[in-house]
Amino acid sequence: MPLIGWVFLLLAIALVVGSLLMLRDSANKFPISDEKMRKIQARKAEVEAEESAEDRES
Template sequence: MPMIGWVFILLAVALVAGSLLMLRDSANMPLSAEKREKIRKRQAELEAEEEQERRDDQ
């Protein structure tokens, strides 16, 4: 394989590895208390809707 082919392969591997590392680092971003409470409320709403749908189906 010509040298340019190896360069492209190494570049592609480096880009994928760099993207995965950036994704890993940004996955643990701290949430404010306000956002956490908003998420909890939305999750409770969704669970209530799902429970209502289950009751309606029976």
């Protein structure tokens, strides 16, 4: 393979690896307000209660 082919190959690999590293670094930076978190937890508890009620009926 000519030298330019190796350069393009290394560049493509570097872009993929760099993108994956940036994605990993920003994965846990999704701020949720306390109010939204309480609503999410309340809804989760409600769904779990409904599912347990359905399980008891069956």
